[in-house]
Amino acid sequence: MPSAIKQPCANTSCPELVRSGLCDACKKAKAKASRKKEPRASSTARGYGSNWRKLRRMILAADPMCQSLGCDNPATDVDHIVPKAKGGRDEYDNLQGLCRSCHSKKTAKECKRGWKPAGKKYVVCGSPCSGKSTWVNERRNPGDLVFDWDEIASVVLGRNNHDWRREDASVISHLRNSICNYLKENHIDADVYFIVCMKESAQKIAEEIDGEVILMKATQDEAYQRLTESVRDDKTKKEHHRLIGLWYAQPRLLG
DSSP, rough: OOOOOOOOOOTOOOEEEESSSSOOHHHHHHHHHHSSSOOOOOOTTOOSSSSHHHHHHHHHHHOOBSTTTTSSSSSSSSESOOGGGGGSSSSGGGGEEOHHHHHHHHHHHHHOOOHHHHHHHHOESSSSSSSSSHHHHHHHTTTTTEEEEEHHHHHHHSOOOOOTTTTHHHHHHHHHHHHHHHHHHHHSSOEEEEEOOOOHHHHHHHHHHHEEEOOOOOOOOHHHHHHHHHHOHHHHHHHHHHHHHHHHOOOOGTT
């Protein structure tokens, strides 16, 4: 059977000859054009009008350097800490200055894994052996952050807090302030737990990180009982016994 006579491509500007319709190249071009997105709305229609530009100037004036941890580049972009796609608003407290690179990485990360709301922050306070660590361990999930000041002091200083020197308290205070500043300035989607003894410290930390103070309800006798059951070293037991008595003897720590 004789083959069909070829005719010009249905695209009048194309010189190709085909048996019918469009040539392969024009078919691909048509399919690609049909997949194109609708024209992007104007910046004003997308919520980036004059009010946004004014707010943007305010943020970049307040954050001249990139707010991403460890980056020392000048801030060029204004980032929504809580993404607009997840309900974040064009409000001062939800905006930060980032460099172009950090902003692009943050946006790509949010799109890839999905943005999560900030976790809760707890400051768990009580005397030694009042159940602070037990309370945290019963509630923490993999990935949550736990800052136990006794353990931190042991690692950083190489000795426990009962053997602190005068200058040690200053070191730990600076470390605590650095951690609090990091939590204030960064979006953390895990829960955070601080474990401390002194309620004055607990209240201060809670105010700094916008957290909730959890005060252990153990009585002095219950703390002594737990001390007897959990601590075997006589020196440590004696020191803990003294601290428990001191903690409950100061009413201002309980109210």
